[in-house]
Amino acid sequence: MRTKIVATIGPASNSKEKLKALAEAGVSVFRLNFSHGGASDFVNIIKYIREVEEELGRPITIMQDLSGPKIRLGVVPENxxxxxxxxxxxxxxxxxxxxxxxxxxxxxxxxxxxxxxxxxxxxxxxxxxxxxxxxxxxxxxxxxxxxxxxxxxxxxxxLPGKATKVRALTGKDKKDLADGLQLGVDAVAISYVQTADDVREAKALIAAAGRHVPVVVKLERQSAVDNLAEILQETDIVMVARGDLGVECPLPQLPALQKRIISACNKASKPVIVATQMLLSMVNSPAPTRAETTDVANAVLDGADCVMLSEETAMGNFPVETVRYMRKITNEAEKLLLNHRKLEEPDGDKGIPEFLAFSACLLADKAHAQAIVSHSLSGGSARQVSARRPPQRIYALTPDPVTIKALNFVWGITPVFVDKPEAEPSHLIRAEEFIHGSPDFKANDCAVITAGQLKGSSATPRGTNLVKIYWK
Structure with a gap:
C-alpha cells in the first residue's frame, strides 16, 4: 500500500463493521467532515476506529476536516x-x-x-x-x-481570484477544533486557507489545547495557490481540493494546476492529497468510469501521496468496493511509476537531510536491498526518503505517537511504533533489532538504515546523520 487512501465517513460507512472492512480494503486515514456535524456526532465513530485499529494491529489516522467560512447567500424570498x-x-x-x-x-x-x-x-x-x-x-x-x-x-x-479578509477559522471551527482535539483526532484539515497566517493560527490553537497534531491545508482558493511557497513552510500536509479550486480557476487549467501543486509538495517533502470526484460514479455504480480510473492513476503518476474519497464512502452504495477498486488502480499505477521513474538528485540548494535520503536510495539500489528502514522522531527523514519514490519498501520507526499517525499520509511508508524506547537508546540498534525481529526480512536479506548517531562530540548534529547497509 504505497499510495495512501483517505476515506470520508458518513451514513454509508459509520458502523464498526464497515469501518473495519474499509481499513482491510486499504484505508489508512479516515476523514470526519465537520461541515456535516459536530463532535457529538463522531464520538462513536472514533471509538469504533480505535477498536478496529487495535484489532488490526496497525496505526489508523483520524483526520478532522473543519468546515471553514463557506460563503452563502441568505434566504431568497421568492424561493x-x-x-x-x-x-x-x-x-x-x-x-x-x-x-x-x-x-x-x-x-x-x-x-x-x-x-x-x-x-x-x-x-x-x-x-x-x-x-x-x-x-x-x-x-x-x-x-x-x-x-x-x-x-x-x-x-x-x-469570488474567483479575489483575496478577501475572511479568515479560514470561524467561531464554529474553533469550537469544533477544541472538541475534536479532546476526542483525540490525529490531524486537522483547515478549509479556505488564503495565507500562511491561517496555518499559524490553527497551530497556535492546537498548541494552546496542549496537543501537537499535523495541519492539513486544503487548497481551495486562488490566493492560497499564489501563496503556496509560504504556506508550504508552515503546513504539514497539503490537500488539492479540486471541487472549490475548480470554481476558483478555469476548469481547463485545473489539471496543470494539480501537477504544479503536487510537484511543489514533492520538492518540499510535504505529503499531498488529491481529492474530489475521484471515483464519483461509484456512489451508484459498482465500477468506475474509464475517465475516473485514469484520473486516479494520473494522480499517482503525478506524485500524490494520498488519494481521497468523499461521497463515494460517506453516502455511496458501494463504499468498500470503491476502496478496493481504488487500491487496484493505485497498485497498477505504482508499477508504472516505479518502472519509469529514476532517482533524481536533490537541487543544489537542499541540505544534508535531502542528500542523506538520496544516498540511502542510491545505496538501496546498488545493494539490491529489500527495504529502507528509517528511524526518526519527527518522521522527517522517512518523508525525505519517500519523496525520492524508491522501489524498496520504506519502514519508518518512531517512538512518537503523533508521528506514527502522521506517517500514514506519506507515500510508500509502513509506520512502525517503537514501544519502550528507553530500553534501547540507540536508534541504529533499534533499527537493526526491528529487521531481525520482522518476518518481512529473511536471512541474508539486505536493508539500508537511516538513523541518528547519539554518541560523539557536542558538535554532533541532532536528527538523522548516518546511513548504513545491513544484512540480516
Whole structure:
C-alpha cells in the first residue's frame, strides 16, 4: 500500500463493521467532515476506529476536516429566481428589500464592501456566474448574469481570484477544533486557507489545547495557490481540493494546476492529497468510469501521496468496493511509476537531510536491498526518503505517537511504533533489532538504515546523520 487512501465517513460507512472492512480494503486515514456535524456526532465513530485499529494491529489516522467560512447567500424570498443571460440583479443585506430588480440577500459585510466593478461572482459550484457592474451609492451591488440558471436560498458563493479578509477559522471551527482535539483526532484539515497566517493560527490553537497534531491545508482558493511557497513552510500536509479550486480557476487549467501543486509538495517533502470526484460514479455504480480510473492513476503518476474519497464512502452504495477498486488502480499505477521513474538528485540548494535520503536510495539500489528502514522522531527523514519514490519498501520507526499517525499520509511508508524506547537508546540498534525481529526480512536479506548517531562530540548534529547497509 504505497499510495495512501483517505476515506470520508458518513451514513454509508459509520458502523464498526464497515469501518473495519474499509481499513482491510486499504484505508489508512479516515476523514470526519465537520461541515456535516459536530463532535457529538463522531464520538462513536472514533471509538469504533480505535477498536478496529487495535484489532488490526496497525496505526489508523483520524483526520478532522473543519468546515471553514463557506460563503452563502441568505434566504431568497421568492424561493427561486430564474436567471437569464444578461439579466441584472442586486446583491445586498437580507434586511434590505428593493422592488426595482431581483434581489439576492447576502450578509457578509466584509465581502460585500470589497466588491468592485469587474469582479466575477460564482454561485452553485460554478453553475451560475455574474459580473459586478456597479457599487451603488446606497450600498447595494449591481450584478449582471453571465449565463442562465436558477438561484435558490443558501447557495454557496465564490469570488474567483479575489483575496478577501475572511479568515479560514470561524467561531464554529474553533469550537469544533477544541472538541475534536479532546476526542483525540490525529490531524486537522483547515478549509479556505488564503495565507500562511491561517496555518499559524490553527497551530497556535492546537498548541494552546496542549496537543501537537499535523495541519492539513486544503487548497481551495486562488490566493492560497499564489501563496503556496509560504504556506508550504508552515503546513504539514497539503490537500488539492479540486471541487472549490475548480470554481476558483478555469476548469481547463485545473489539471496543470494539480501537477504544479503536487510537484511543489514533492520538492518540499510535504505529503499531498488529491481529492474530489475521484471515483464519483461509484456512489451508484459498482465500477468506475474509464475517465475516473485514469484520473486516479494520473494522480499517482503525478506524485500524490494520498488519494481521497468523499461521497463515494460517506453516502455511496458501494463504499468498500470503491476502496478496493481504488487500491487496484493505485497498485497498477505504482508499477508504472516505479518502472519509469529514476532517482533524481536533490537541487543544489537542499541540505544534508535531502542528500542523506538520496544516498540511502542510491545505496538501496546498488545493494539490491529489500527495504529502507528509517528511524526518526519527527518522521522527517522517512518523508525525505519517500519523496525520492524508491522501489524498496520504506519502514519508518518512531517512538512518537503523533508521528506514527502522521506517517500514514506519506507515500510508500509502513509506520512502525517503537514501544519502550528507553530500553534501547540507540536508534541504529533499534533499527537493526526491528529487521531481525520482522518476518518481512529473511536471512541474508539486505536493508539500508537511516538513523541518528547519539554518541560523539557536542558538535554532533541532532536528527538523522548516518546511513548504513545491513544484512540480516
Amino acid at each position: 427561486t429566481i430564474q436567471v437569464s443571460k444578461g439579466m441584472r440583479l442586486l446583491l445586498g443585506p437580507s434586511a434590505r428589500r428593493v422592488a426595482e430588480l431581483p434581489y439576492l440577500p447576502f450578509d457578509h459585510d466584509v465581502i460585500l464592501e470589497s466588491l468592485e466593478p469587474g469582479d466575477r461572482m460564482v454561485l452553485a459550484d460554478g453553475g451560475l456566474q455574474f459580473i459586478v457592474r456597479e457599487r451603488r451609492s446606497d450600498g447595494l451591488v449591481l450584478l449582471e448574469a453571465d449565463n442562465a440558471g436558477l438561484v435558490t436560498s443558501r447557495k454557496g458563493l465564490a
